[in-house]
Amino acid sequence: AKDLGRGITIDFDDSFDVDALQQAELENELRATLLTGGISVMFQPLIDARSGAVTGVEALARWRKEDGVAIPPDIFIPLAERAGMIDLLGMQVLRTSLNAAAAWPALRLGVNISPLQLKNPRFVEQVEEATKAADFDPRRLIVEVTESVLISNPEQARRAIDGLKKIGVKVALDDFGSGYASIGSLRRFGFDRMKVDRSLVAALEVDQNAGAVLQATVALANALQIPVTAEGIETERQATVLRLSGCDELQGYLFSRPVSADEVTALYCGAEAGG
Ligand code: C2E
Ligand code: CA
Ligand code: CA
Ligand code: CA
Numbered sequence: 001a002k003d004l005g006r007g008i009t010i011d012f013d014d015s016f017d018v019d020a021l022q023q024a025e026l027e028n029e030l031r032a033t034l035l036t037g038g039i040s041v042m043f044q045p046l047i048d049a050r051s052g053a054v055t056g057v058e059a060l061a062r063w064r065k066e067d068g069v070a071i072p073p074d075i076f077i078p079l080a081e082r083a084g085m086i087d088l089l090g091m092q093v094l095r096t097s098l099n100a101a102a103a104w105p106a107l108r109l110g111v112n113i114s115p116l117q118l119k120n121p122r123f124v125e126q127v128e129e130a131t132k133a134a135d136f137d138p139r140r141l142i143v144e145v146t147e148s149v150l151i152s153n154p155e156q157a158r159r160a161i162d163g164l165k166k167i168g169v170k171v172a173l174d175d176f177g178s179g180y181a182s183i184g185s186l187r188r189f190g191f192d193r194m195k196v197d198r199s200l201v202a203a204l205e206v207d208q209n210a211g212a213v214l215q216a217t218v219a220l221a222n223a224l225q226i227p228v229t230a231e232g233i234e235t236e237r238q239a240t241v242l243r244l245s246g247c248d249e250l251q252g253y254l255f256s257r258p259v260s261a262d263e264v265t266a267l268y269c270g271a272e273a274g275g
Helices: 015-035 073-082 086-101 115-119 123-133 148-152 154-166 183-188 198-206 210-223 236-245 261-268
Strands: 040-048 054-064 108-112 141-146 170-176 193-196 228-230
Touching: 015 073, 015 086, 040 086, 040 261, 054 073, 054 086, 054 261, 073 086, 086 108, 086 115, 086 123, 115 123, 115 141, 115 148, 115 154, 123 141, 123 154, 141 148, 141 154, 148 154, 154 170, 170 183, 183 210, 193 210, 198 210, 198 236, 210 228, 210 236
Parallel strands: 054 108, 108 141, 141 170, 170 193, 193 228
Antiparallel strands: 040 054
C-alpha cells in the first residue's frame, strides 16, 4: 500500500483511486497556497537578437509545497483551470510580477494568461486596476495567450484582446507552431508579437526541413510587421539560425534560466534600481 500521509493508505493495484486521491489532495494544497499568496514567480530574460541586451522578462509561476516538493506549472496550471482557481492564481501572478517589474523601468514584462481568464468579463478591468495599483506603465506589459482560445472561442478572444489593447497592454501569441494557429490569425486578432514554440526551435537540430519552415514562418510574420520571439534556445547554433531568420528577440537556457526578482534587479537593472 502507498502511504499518502494523515493515515491514508491505498492499494497499489487500484491506481485510479491513487491518482484521484492525490489529485484531490493536490487541489486542496493549491487552494490553501493561493489563500496565503504562496505562489511565487521567476523571471526569464528576453534578449534583443541584435544587441544581445536584456530588454524584458517573462514571468513564470512557481509552486513549492510546504513539504519542499516543487510542482511544475505544466501540472498546477491545468489543475487550477479544472478546479476553478485559475482567475485567482493568474491575478496573483500578475500582481506579484507587476510589483517586481515596477522596479525595472527599462524592461518589458511578459505574463502568461490562461484562455479561461479571458472568459472573465472583468478581466481587462482587473488588469487595468492591477497596473494602476503597481504604478506600472501598461505599455510595458505583454500578455501571452496561446492559440487554443482563438479556435475554441474567437469572439471572446477578440473582445479581450481589443480591451487589453485599448488600455495600452500588448498581446503576444504564445507557442506558435505547436498547434493549428495560422499566420492569418496573427493579423486578424491584432497580435503585437509572435512567440515561436520551443518544439520548432528544438526541431532545428534533428529535422532538415524544420529550418525552412521556421524561416518561412518568421518571414511571414515580419512581412506583417509582427516582431518574433524565439523561445527555448539552448545552443549557439540555434541562436545563429534564428537571428539570421529574422527573429528580433531570443529566449532560452543558452542566455538564462528563469531567475528570481532579486537576481533580475542585480544582474540587469543595476544595484541602485532595487530601491
Ligand atoms: P511557456 O509560456 O511556453 O513558457 C516557457 C517555458 O519554457 C517555461 O517553462 C520555461 O522555463 C521553459 N524554457 C525556457 N527556456 C527553455 C530552454 O531553453 N529549454 C527548455 N527545455 N525549456 C525552456 P515553465 O516555467 O515550466 O512553464 C511551463 C508552462 O506553464 C509555460 O509555458 C506556460 O504555458 C505555463 N505557465 C507558467 N506560468 C504560468 C502562469 O503564471 N500562468 C499561466 N496561465 N500559465 C503559466
Ligand atoms: Ca509564455
Ligand atoms: Ca511559449
Ligand atoms: Ca509552452
